Amino acid sequence: MSNFKKYILLVLFVSFLIIFSQGAAAQNKVFFNGEDITEQVKLASHKGELLIRARDLANLLDADLTWRAAIKSLKMESQSTSIKIMQNNPYIQIGTDALRTKAGLQLIDDQAYIPLAKSIEAFGYLLEYQRNKEELYIFQPETTISDVSWQEDGNQLQIKMDEISPYRVLHSEDGRKITIEIDKAEIDQEFSDNISNNNYYLKVVNVPDRALLRLVIKSRTPIPFQIDGGVYEYQDSLVLSFLPQLKNIQIANNNILQIEATGEIPTPKTEYLSEEKKMIIDIPSIVIGNFNLDLKENKLIENIKVSQHSLDPVVLRIEAKLKNGDIFKPLKRTNNKLLAFKAGQRSEIKDLKYKDGSFSFSSSSALNPEIFLLKSPPRLVMNLYHVNRGSGIRDELSVKNSQIKSIRTARFDDQTVRIVADLNELTEYDLVEEHKEDLYYYQLNLKNKxxxxxxxxxxxxxxxxxxxxxxxxxxxxxxxxxxxxxxxxxxxxxxxxxxxxxxxxxxxxxxxxxxxxxxxxxxxxxxxxxxxxxxxxxxxxxxxxxxxxxxxxxxxxxxxxxEKKIDSNLIVIDAGHGGFDPGAIGPNDLEEKTPNLAIAKKVRYLLLKQKQRVLLTRESDEFRSLQQRVNFANNKKADLFVSIHANSFNNPQSGGIETYYNKANNKNRFLAEKIQDKLGRSLGIVDRGIKESNFYVIKYTKMPSALIEVAFLSNYHEARLLKNKDFQQKAATLIVEGILDYLAENGGN
The missing domain is CATH 2.60.40.3500 (Immunoglobulin-like)
Structure with a gap:
């Protein structure tokens, strides 16, 4: 063979390799709205980008296709969207915008092939790659986010959409970021940012290869937020409920110190440090937020320091440095979002009495007693600041009790009245305050024994x-x-x-x-x-x-x-989270949804062995909305509903087992107590007790219900336990024992 023929054969072979490498059939599987269309369309790959024959894409979208052979240009139109693309040009023109691709338009066997992902996204479809990008899923958006706005004076974030789509909420370790991921969602064209302010910043992110929309909310300060309890579904909206924020601190008229929050302020604990001339106000369940501080010119307060004293539990601390050591008294509240304190008011205490290990008295205004114990001889001392002794306050009160010898009162200094209980031995105590008919009643209970x-x-x-x-x-x-x-x-x-x-x-x-x-x-x-x-x-x-x-x-x-025999009951076991929503994620990357389902299945097996009828809200790793879970239990007319979760918190040291109930049904507490009794006694981690809550799944179920936080995923040791099958089995056994204990005494619904 001549050298010329060899050269011609080599050129042809190289050209074949180039054409094959650029226009080879792709190996991807493609699903369009859940249907495998791989065999219905022609696919190719070029420069690492998946291409689809333009005619096939037009048929899928029911779009008009125009090909201008002279300039090798293609135009595709569907409803109000049109795209244009030309050979040897990497850009797709979408209306007045241009989008760069890797491959551009390619002619293969005289057929036009265009980039699948970029083209289909231009028409508003969503893409999700799975199995190392071997499978491509194309979806029409299932919901449109029309509005995201603050509600309840900034205490709730409402996300309005066409309908609830699978979602998950993630909380950052430092508590300063919340991420809401919504599956198969798009943003309305008229959407506007109604979230961002001096403290919060909203970022909207489309994740093109996962078919989801991500709303990222960042804050300057930690946002105490429970994934299991802070998310609600209301009609076609998601609602994230935050704790109220501190809004304003000021010295108002008549030297009144006012503290305002964006929501209801619980009763604070106030302490006076006489030597330091300082007043400390600890307010539970309030977040520091972006607040205004206005002390202006005043003769009482030198400065104020505000800090987030604790996140577990949530406590806001306000420290006021007092110029003269004046005592501030809380004023009667007329607005539950406002605290007010006024200096220089003296209270009058009356009617000191003793009964059954307790002594009590009344006051004309709220007090913040300082209480401490002295060892030798054993005494309990109560200092009442800025008060006068009124009628019924004797110097000494004789007592016949194994704990108390006598109770004495005296003026300790110009600002303080002191009550002293002489004890037989040191003991613990509990102070109870009650407010009724414009008087404050205080009762100090020495701990019984x-x-x-x-x-x-x-x-x-x-x-x-x-x-x-x-x-x-x-x-x-x-x-x-x-x-x-x-x-x-x-x-x-x-x-x-x-x-x-x-x-x-x-x-x-x-x-x-x-x-x-x-x-x-x-x-x-x-x-x-x-x-x-x-x-x-x-x-x-x-x-x-x-x-x-x-x-x-x-x-x-x-x-x-x-009579202890238990009749068959229908029990719905709810494995929290699932599918797209992993719940909390532990330091070992364990997703909460996994142990939740494992324990739920073990609970079902054990209950079936006890001749109970059992249904799960989810049988596998699948998403179920809160409404779907509640409706499932209510529609099935279940006798009991038990939801299984794992806890999480910013502090990795937090741990233990706790069970929640809702007070809407008076049997809920009884069920929660029976379950917690078993778990707290035998699971081998801290017993955090039972707690009342408004978790959606136990608030709206019509039968007795409880929500169990089996352990803390954020705690490294407990995250390892939750992954352990023996621990899961033990937790399931104890939950079943608690359920059976409840049924033995209380029956079903």
């Missing part, structure tokens, strides 16, 4: 006798699996270590005590675990100082025990 606990058998009963130093504030409860009698004491010190071992009986298997969180208040709990249970009765003696619990041992009462 156990004086004697004994058991005895008599006749058909075995008795538990519990004697307290003072009148007991208690609640007796019955728990099952295992059978237990539980007595919760409020305002009580756990001094059982001072007692010898309490005698057990044939019915009483074990006796133990613990502290327990009940609606954020600590109680002392006595637990009497039983070998058997038939019935019990509770009576008081010694003017309420004593509690007598009679446990029936007569086997003629076997019928009572038979």
């Amino acid at each position: 156990f004086a004697k606990i004994k058991t005895k058998a008599q006749g058909d009963y075995q008795y538990l006798d519990i004697l307290m130093d003072s009148k007991a504030d208690y609640e007796v409860k019955k728990f099952n699996y295992p059978d237990r009698i539980v007595v919760d004491f409020k305002n009580t010190r756990n001094n059982l270590e001072q007692f010898k071992a309490i005698k057990k009986t044939s019915l009483i298997k074990e006796i133990r005590s613990s502290t327990y969180q009940l609606e954020d208040k600590e109680v002392t709990r006595l637990v009497f675990e039983l070998n058997d249970y038939y019935s019990h009765q509770v009576t008081n003696y010694q003017n309420g100082h004593g509690i007598k619990i009679a446990l029936a041992k007569d086997y003629l009462n076997q019928k009572v025990k038979a």
Whole structure:
């Protein structure tokens, strides 16, 4: 073969390679609105960009296609959108705009091929690549974001859309950024930014290869926000509920200090540091925000310092440096968004009384007592600032009690009245304030303690006798699996270590005590675990100082025990988050939706073994809106609803188990308590107790419901536990025991 022929063959081979590399058929699978159209269209690849035959794209979009062969130019029109593209030009013209592509228009086998992604996006479609970009999904937008605005004076963010589309909300570690991702969403052409202000900044991001819209809200200050409790669905809007922000601090007329927030201000705790001439005001559930400070010229306050004292729990601290050490008194509130303090007002206290380990008195205005203990001799001291002693305030009050010897009052200095309780021994205490009929009532309760606990058998009963130093504030409860009698004491010190071992009986298997969180208040709990249970009765003696619990041992009462059989109930188990919405994400990259579903499935299996009927709100890793979950349970007429979640917080040290209920149904608390009792007692992490909340899924379900935060994903140790199958199984077992315990005593709905 001559050299010339060899040269010609080499040129042809190289040309073939170039053409093949530029116009080879693509290996991608393409889905259009959920339908696999790979075989219906011609695809190619050039310079790393996926191309589609223009005629096929026009057919998909029902668009008009015009080809001008002379200049190798293409125009495609559909409704109000048109694109133009020319061979050897990388730009797609979209109306008056131009979009650069890698490949531009390519002619392959005399057919025009154009960039698929850029072209289809020009017509308003959304793209999502999956499986290492081997599959391309093309969607029409399912919802349009028309408005994002502040509601409730800046305490709520409302995102209006055509209809609720799958979404997720992410909270940054430092609490200064919230990201809302909405699946298959687009922004309305007339959308405007109604969010950004001096403290907040909104950024809207289209994520083209994930078919989602991202709303990023940044703040100068932390935004305390619970993913599980701060997101609501209202009609066709998403609502993010934030805590109120500090708005204004000023010295108003008549030297009145005013503190204003964007929402309701809870009752603050105020403390005076006399030596430092400082007033400290701690306000719960308020965020520092972007506030105005106006002290102008005044003779009372030198300066004010504001800080976010705590995020768990949320506490705002205001420190006022006082020029003369004047005492500020809170004024009667007429606006729940406003606090007002006035200097120089003296209160009058009256009617000091003692009863059952407590002493009380009234005041003409709100007080902020300073209370402390002295060791030698043991005394409790209460300083009341800027007050006068009125009628009924004696110098000394004789008391007959095992805790208090006497109560004395005196003027300590020009600004302070002091009340001193002489004690037999140092003890803890609790101060209660009540406001009614323009008077403030204060009661200081010395913590009660156990004086004697004994058991005895008599006749058909075995008795538990519990004697307290003072009148007991208690609640007796019955728990099952295992059978237990539980007595919760409020305002009580756990001094059982001072007692010898309490005698057990044939019915009483074990006796133990613990502290327990009940609606954020600590109680002392006595637990009497039983070998058997038939019935019990509770009576008081010694003017309420004593509690007598009679446990029936007569086997003629076997019928009572038979009543513990649980009929079949329909129980809906809700695995929080799922699909597009991962929930919280742990330091080990574990997504909350995963352990939620794993535990929910284990709960279902265990309940089915107990002959209960069980439905899950989601069976797999799929998205279900809050409304869908609630409607599912309500439409099925479920007897119980239990939602399973994992907690998260900015502080990685926060941890433990807690169960939430909504007070709309009086059985909700009982269900939450039964579940929390099992988990808090046996799961092996901190017992954070039960708490009242307005979480959407437990607020709008019509049957008894509870929401469980099994552990904290933000806590490294607990994130590892949540990933562990044994821990998941243990949590599921305890949740089921709590549900069965509730059903044994309370039945279903």
